[in-house]
Amino acid sequence: MGTVSYLPRDYDVFIGIDVDKNSFSFTVQDHNMMNRSKKIPSSPEQLYNYIGNNFSNQRVLCAYEAGPTGYNLHDYLSQKDQLCLVLSPFSIPKASNERVKTNRLDSERIVRYLKSGELRPIRVPSEPYRQLRQLIGMRENYSCQSTTAKQRIKSLLLFEHLNEHIDDTRQNWSGMYIDRLKQIPCSGTIRCKLDLLLADLAYCHTQQLRVLKELKALCDKHPDIDRYRGYLQSIPGIGSVIALTILARIGDPEHLANVREIGAFIGVVPKERSTGDTIQRGSVTRLGNNTFRRLIIEASWIAIKYDTELAQFYHRIKARHHPRIASRKAIVAVARKLTQRIYKVLKEQRTYEIR
Known part of the structure; x- marks a missing residue:
């Protein structure tokens, strides 16, 4: 995602929003002396109604920091023709001596830099690219889990003095090699632990294949993505x-x-x-x-x-x-x-x- 630009002089009112799953804490400022802070339930509709009831004849610019709540607030306000910018957490300046962090202070910092024009909002991806990012993220997670499972298997073999089986792990973890691991003679507890780790590895492999299948379906559904690929x-x-x-x-x-x-x-x-x-x-x-x-x-x-x-x-x-x-x-x-x-x-x- 790239960045987008804006000019503070094109707007009358600025709203910095700190978003969490239960509430919106926001601070409102204008080019004069207005400075209001308010907290409402986590409802895009309530925020939109607040803007309409208080600043209906003014040009309002909203902004919030990207986080685990996604783009729901941005999407709702955009559908209502209310401009809402999404910010990267790394783009918001923070003082090195800051020791107090609250939702209200976060919203004040956002609106202060928003009004000064120092922020570089990110470009929110369209729905197909959001789906693509989610699938790629899932694939990366399963890939990391698969690597972790392999490392745990190697650690177990080393700890239990089954060193002769570790050399083979330098090769690809083929089905033949995994079958040999399943047949290693060892005690009941070690056998149980090894089987559980092999089951984790097999699960990650199955899920990776499923994600790849979904990626192919997504490309078939969206020709632009397939063409760029x-x-x-x-x-x-x-x-x-x-x-x-x-x-x-x-x-x-x-x-x-x-x-x-x-x-x-x-x-x-x-x-x-x-x-x-x-x-x-x-x-x-x-x-x-x-x-x-x-x-x-x-x-x-x-x-x-x-x-x-x-x-x-x-x-x-x-x-x-x-x-x-x-x-x-x-x-x-x-x-x-x-x-x-x-x-x-x-x-x-x-x-x-x-x-």
């Missing part, structure tokens, strides 16, 4: 899952403003400290999604095997650095270059052609 898959190193993960994170590619937005989502934009004619760039910001960044790095390792241009670029960057960090520096540089290709195929709506 095809563009992304034409880039070496990017498969179906990574392509859909990219679309889930950035939302509708039509809204992408520039290639740095994708780099920011991933967290591979370099830090920069510049003054006058001096420009200093450091390591990547790492502000993006960790899973997203890991997948792009994996795609970069694959890409340099099949794309001669990227391979040459990788070795050129690698030669500039100390051997201890050369590979890591070079592959991050490849990932940044990969984001340029991602941006290009999405904006130009065409497949990528290897030179």
Whole structure:
């Protein structure tokens, strides 16, 4: 998701809202001295009625911080033609010496920065992309649970001196290998624990397959998503899952403003400290999604095997650095270059052609 912009001078009244499951705490300010704080039940309808009853002839701008309650408040107010911005928690400045946190203070901080124009609201994704993000999130969760189950199985084998069975875990966890684990001779308690861990692993695998099936159905239902997936898959190193993960994170590619937005989502934009004619760039910001960044790095390792241009670029960057960090520096540089290709195929709506 990208960001959207607004001009405070276009509005008369500003409302900062702190949303939780039971209540809305909000603060109202205008360009003069008005400053009201109020708490109501967690009902978008009540908030809309409050705005209509008190500020019917004024231009009102609302904003709240994205959280576990989702986009329900935004959707309701948007249907009523009341503009409501959604903010990233990382975009709201916080003083380093703050020691008190309440819902009212949070709403005051939101409205203060909203009125000053210092906030950069996120672009709320459309319903198909929300569904895609939910499915991708579920797949990531089951993938993590699967990895945890495998690690627990290896730990159990090591702890019980069944070391001869650990070497095989370096291979893919094939059905044949899992069958061998089920037949390991061991005591009743150990057998029970191992079977439970294998059952966890099998459950995660089944759920991952189910999510992949739902992802395919979603692509069939929404041709735009399927078309963008095809563009992304034409880039070496990017498969179906990574392509859909990219679309889930950035939302509708039509809204992408520039290639740095994708780099920011991933967290591979370099830090920069510049003054006058001096420009200093450091390591990547790492502000993006960790899973997203890991997948792009994996795609970069694959890409340099099949794309001669990227391979040459990788070795050129690698030669500039100390051997201890050369590979890591070079592959991050490849990932940044990969984001340029991602941006290009999405904006130009065409497949990528290897030179």
